[in-house]
Amino acid sequence: MNPHKKLLIIGFVWPEPQSSAAGGRMMQLISLLQADGFDITFASPAQDSDFMVDLAEYGVTKAAIALNSSSFDAFIIDLDPDVVLFDRFMIEEQFGWRVAENCPRAIRLLDTEDLHCLRTARQKAFKENRTFQLHDLLVEEVAKREIASILRCDLSLIISGFEMNLLQEVFKIDPALLFYLPFLVDEISEEDLEKLPSFEERSNFVFIGNFLHEPNWNTVQYLKETIWPLIRKDFPEAVLDVYGAYPSQKVLQLHQPKNGFYINGRAADATEVVKNARVVLAPIRFGAGLKGKLLEAMQCGTPSVTSTTGAEAMHADWHWNGFITDDVQEFSKKAIALYQDEKIWKQAQQNGIEIIRNCYQKDSFSGKLLDVIHSLIKDPEAHRLHNFMGSLLQHHTLKSTKYMAKWIEAKNNN
Structure with missing residues (x-):
C-alpha cells in the first residue's frame, strides 16, 4: 500500500466507460491505483458530457482545467502530485512541459490508449487502396509527435504486444520506458x-x-x-x-x-x-x-x-x-x-x-505495474539519467511549446 501519494490524471475527455473501451480502460487504471492508496484527481479541458461517470462516486476529485493558460501552473503547484498520468499523447504535448517545469520530481506516465500513429498510417494506406507497410510509420507526422511524447515521459503504458514490439524494433525505444498493460479483467468462474x-x-x-x-x-x-x-x-x-x-x-x-x-x-x-x-x-x-x-x-x-x-x-x-x-x-x-x-x-x-x-488477468499485471511506479517515485533521477533522448526532447519542447503557449495565452487575453 502507498498511502498519501497523490496522482493527477489529465484526461483528453471525461471517462465514459459505457461509450468506449478507452473509458473502460481509464476506470480500470483508476481502480488499480486507488486500491494502492493513491489520492486521485482527474482533470480535463474537455466539456462535461451527458454520459461521463460521476467521479465523486468513485472517490475521485474532478477538476476543470484550461488549455494554454498559466492557471494550470498554479493548479499543479498547489496539488503537488507524486505521479501525473497523461491520457493520450496530445494531452502530454499540451501539459507535459508545464508539469516538468512546475513539479519536476513528479513521475510522468503516458497511457497511449493505442498507438495513434499506427491507426493513422493504416487508415491512410486503406484510403489510398494500398497495403500498409511498417516504414509508413517513419514518414507519418503523428508518429514523430507520439514517439517524442513517449520519450519525454518516464513510462508509457502500451496496450498491445504488437505495439510493444513495434516501438522497440521500428522506433528503437528503450524497453525501460515501456510497460505492457492490456485490458485488465477478473477471472471468469x-x-x-x-x-x-x-x-x-x-x-x-x-x-x-x-x-x-x-x-x-x-x-x-x-x-x-x-x-x-x-x-x-x-x-x-x-x-x-x-x-x-x-x-x-x-x-x-x-x-x-x-x-x-x-x-x-x-x-x-x-x-x-x-x-x-x-x-x-x-x-x-x-x-x-x-x-x-x-x-x-x-x-x-x-x-x-x-x-x-x-x-x-x-x-x-x-x-x-x-x-x-x-x-x-x-x-x-x-x-x-x-x-x-x-x-x-x-x-x-x-x-x-x-x-x-x-x-487479461488483472493479477498478472497490476502488481508489476505498481512496483515499477513505486520504484520511479523513489528515485526518478536514476531512471531519467538513462533517457538522454527524453531529456533532450524535454529541453527543446519546454522552450518551443512554452513560448507558443504563452503567445496563445497573451493573444486570448487581449
Whole structure:
C-alpha cells in the first residue's frame, strides 16, 4: 500500500466507460491505483458530457482545467502530485512541459490508449487502396509527435504486444520506458459461465462500437455494403443489430429493417446487448491497440467473427473465440456456421474464456505495474539519467511549446 501519494490524471475527455473501451480502460487504471492508496484527481479541458461517470462516486476529485493558460501552473503547484498520468499523447504535448517545469520530481506516465500513429498510417494506406507497410510509420507526422511524447515521459503504458514490439524494433525505444498493460479483467468462474444465456436463449448478430471512432464507422459501412448481403443470401432470416454511441445522420441512414439491418444507436447496457446476442461481427479493416468490443464479447460468452486487424495482439497463441478471416465469402460462411451450429458455437465460447484466463488477468499485471511506479517515485533521477533522448526532447519542447503557449495565452487575453 502507498498511502498519501497523490496522482493527477489529465484526461483528453471525461471517462465514459459505457461509450468506449478507452473509458473502460481509464476506470480500470483508476481502480488499480486507488486500491494502492493513491489520492486521485482527474482533470480535463474537455466539456462535461451527458454520459461521463460521476467521479465523486468513485472517490475521485474532478477538476476543470484550461488549455494554454498559466492557471494550470498554479493548479499543479498547489496539488503537488507524486505521479501525473497523461491520457493520450496530445494531452502530454499540451501539459507535459508545464508539469516538468512546475513539479519536476513528479513521475510522468503516458497511457497511449493505442498507438495513434499506427491507426493513422493504416487508415491512410486503406484510403489510398494500398497495403500498409511498417516504414509508413517513419514518414507519418503523428508518429514523430507520439514517439517524442513517449520519450519525454518516464513510462508509457502500451496496450498491445504488437505495439510493444513495434516501438522497440521500428522506433528503437528503450524497453525501460515501456510497460505492457492490456485490458485488465477478473477471472471468469464456472458459476459466472452458468449464469450466461445459453445458445438457444440468444438471437441475432451484433456489432457495437463508438461512432466517433473512424474504424467503427468504416466497419459498419463494410458490413452493410459487402458482408451483410452475402449473409442474407444464404440465411434470409438473419438479423444484425448495430449499436454505438454518438451515431451521426449518415450512420442512422443505414437502418434497413426489411433487410434485417438495424441501427439502434447507443446501448443502454452494452453488456446486456452482447450477452443476449449469439454472434458478434467485427470485420475491422484498420485500427490499432486492442479491441474492447471483442474482449467484451468473450466476457459475455459471445463468439465473434473478425479480421486479422481486429484480432491483432488479442489472443497470443490461443484459439480464437470464433473465426478470423479477411475474405468476405469466408467471413459470411463462418458467421452463419457459428450462428447455426451449437457445437461450433460452444467451442468458440470456451476458447474465449481461455483467452481471458491467459491474457487479461488483472493479477498478472497490476502488481508489476505498481512496483515499477513505486520504484520511479523513489528515485526518478536514476531512471531519467538513462533517457538522454527524453531529456533532450524535454529541453527543446519546454522552450518551443512554452513560448507558443504563452503567445496563445497573451493573444486570448487581449
